[in-house]
């Protein structure tokens with residue numbers, strides 16, 4: 001891997017425009033895992049060889065086997081992480097983790113129990129948190145911080161490209177140390193992260209068509225590379241869905257595919273710029289046996305204070321706006337993705 005120019009690309013796989021993940025190795029000899037590079041969390045976890053056989057989500061994925069790695073160091077401290085969508089429990093271990101060809105000695109979690117929901121639907125094995133150290137559980141130094149302290153990167157930034165075309169290869173790309181001009185046009189517009197030490201910014205409003213409908217007095221937006229959709233306060237999202245004529249069913253909001261071309265843009269006002277998503281960007285069009293299904297890639301999610309209420313901008317936003325996460329200057333940059 002050429003790190004001589006200080007930037008390291010990692011190709012990502014795109015699963016149905018809803019899951020993007022790349023390969024890392026843990027241990028010697030290398031044990032391979034597919035992980036989500038997730039700016040919404042700051043810990044690395046993968047399923048453990050010692051997970052309970054009753055944990056379906058565990059044995060249907062690659063599992064780390066400490067007994068097969070001569071660079072394994074025991075730790076054993078308990079670990080548990082709660083997501084809105086599920087939870088992970090296990091214990092800490094230490095081993096050599098290789099990301100984009102860069103080796104780091106890393107404390108990570110071996111997951112011994114994974115909630116079936118949502119992880120039986122995961123095409124990835126684990127999650128590699130790209131968040132700030134202050135949100136890391138058990139105070140563990142995150143992978144990217146370990147890489148930065150090796151001074152091999154040209155810049156203390158990382159960038160994410162998510163393809164929207166399932167046939168495009170690669171399905172996406174993570175760059176450590178810089179950006180990849182092949183995947184964006186025009187200039188970056190930057191905005192400072194909030195002092196909370198998270199990948200979140202102040203949003204100045206959300207418009208539907210030309211009408212400012214939500215967050216007019218300002219609110220928080222989390223830029224989360226590990227979330228599939230855009231989420232907002234449930235009341236706001238249900239009002240938004242009503243405006244576009246979407247119906248909520250057990251698997252999310254749906255619209256009649258015949259109406260898709262008439263749907264308005266949804267615009268997020270961030271850092272003095274307007275980031276619009278057209279219906280192509282926010283409708284997941286799936287041709288199924290019983291006919292086409294058009295899912296709106298917005299979900300209602302009420303995050304309790306003090307963190308919430310927040311909007312979370314996920315994969316469908318990042319697929320349209322190539323994103324640079326700048327740890328040196330504590331800012332986020334967006335450029336139009338190609």
Ligand SMILES: CCN(C(=O)c1cnc(C)nc1NCc1ccco1)[C@H]1CCCNC1
Nearest residue numbers: 019020036040083118122225226227228315
């Ligand atoms: C990884 C856990 N996450 C998911 O939203 C999630 C859950 N379950 C499945 C099956 N997939 C998920 N994300 C797929 C994906 C990959 C890249 C873009 O979206 C979130 C939890 C909150 C922090 N940020 C990450």
